[in-house]
């Protein structure tokens with residue numbers, strides 16, 4: 023039996039739930055594997071030794087997350103960063119738009135909807151100064167981005183993995199699966215998502231809405247664009263964006279909008295808004311994305 | 326003396342090495358025509374019926390990979406090209422890239 027552990031760091035638990043979402047496939051998984059540690063499912067507090075595959079989700083936000091991750095590394099043969107937070111900082115990385123003190127005072131002392139309280143100085147682990155993806159602190163053997171990774175993908179990866187086979191899953195961008203048609207349409211105004219109502223069947227970029235599908239690793243089947251909402255990049259950067267030093271989410275989207283609308287890139291840039299959420303919402307914590315010379319992340323984060 | 330533009334020279338050089346094979350994933354292509362607009366050597370043309378790109382001129386490809394840069398859905402694969410010159414020589418990035426499952 024392959025032993026599997028699921029650990030949650032600074033996470034919303036969505037990643038663990040996505041593994042439960044395997045439904046009947048979970049039984050297939052459990053034919054060959056045994057869940058030895060999964061706080062989301064069982065009453066366990068301490069990590070066992072000799073874990074074959076440890077699946078860690080969430081970012082490293084406090085001292086306890088860091089300690090847990092290090093312990094997990096020493097006790098497991100394969101350590102997988104599961105989900106966009108573990109891989110790139112994910113949405114938890116948006117906390118880096120504020121200083122640590124701003125975050126704690128908003129939580130404890132200066133929150134309009136709760137009674138003000140002093141900062142705890144025991145039991146609650148201390149926050150690190152910024153949010154880190156798991157790979158910042160330890161060697162990771164595999165990354166599975168997604169917020170959360172969708173159950174089909176998870177099944178297609180985990181089932182071969184426990185059978186000691188290499189998973190064969192696509193690695194294209196969201197556009198590859200999106201059913202909308204991308205056309206060249208001249209326009210000169212970028213709309214915010216709340217404005218107007220986008221037409222069905224037609225690419226959001228062709229209608230002046232910011233959609234991150236072309237710069238995002240897909241494998242979700244174009245879930246959001248199918249439901250009428252532009253892709254906000256939860257799958258993390260596409261492999262092209264990661265690979266090329268001069269490629270970034272920001273300049274990739276600008277370039278495509280300019281190309282489709284015939285607007286000069288400078289004009290598109292002027293209309294771009296709220297980059298911390300709209301463009302970099304899922305990758306602010308990633309040093310790889312921040313280290314690119316073209317990245318705007320350094321201008322956004324407060325350290 | 327025969328005058329060759331920079332583009333033609335590049336072509337000549339790259340041809341000297343190897344012919345390029347280009348594959349299109351039709352399911353992935355969203356029909357934007359960006360590759361047709363961007364390819365400096367007119368390798369692509371849109372299929373008027375399916376409104377997907379088609380390779381009409383693979384011999385002229387100089388493996389600049391401009392089409393990869395612009396294509397929103399990574400619909401094309403070039404075989405037999407020398408990719409090392411395109412790779413981000415940053416160990417951290419390459420390490421992550423290799424490990425994405």
Ligand code: SF4
Pocket residue numbers: 196197200201202203204224225226227233234235236244247252253355397
């Ligand atoms: S940019 Fe967005 S809407 Fe357009 S094809 Fe790509 S995923 Fe679909």
Ligand code: SF4
Pocket residue numbers: 169196235238239240242243244245246247252253254255256257258
């Ligand atoms: S369409 Fe984009 S935001 Fe929506 S699930 Fe897919 S990757 Fe995530």
Ligand code: SF4
Pocket residue numbers: 363364365366367368369385386387388389390391392393
């Ligand atoms: S790599 Fe692409 S853009 Fe460049 S010449 Fe070949 S087909 Fe055209």
Ligand code: SF4
Pocket residue numbers: 353354355356357358359360361377378395396397398399400401
């Ligand atoms: S750029 Fe890509 S998606 Fe657009 S037509 Fe060419 S192959 Fe199709």
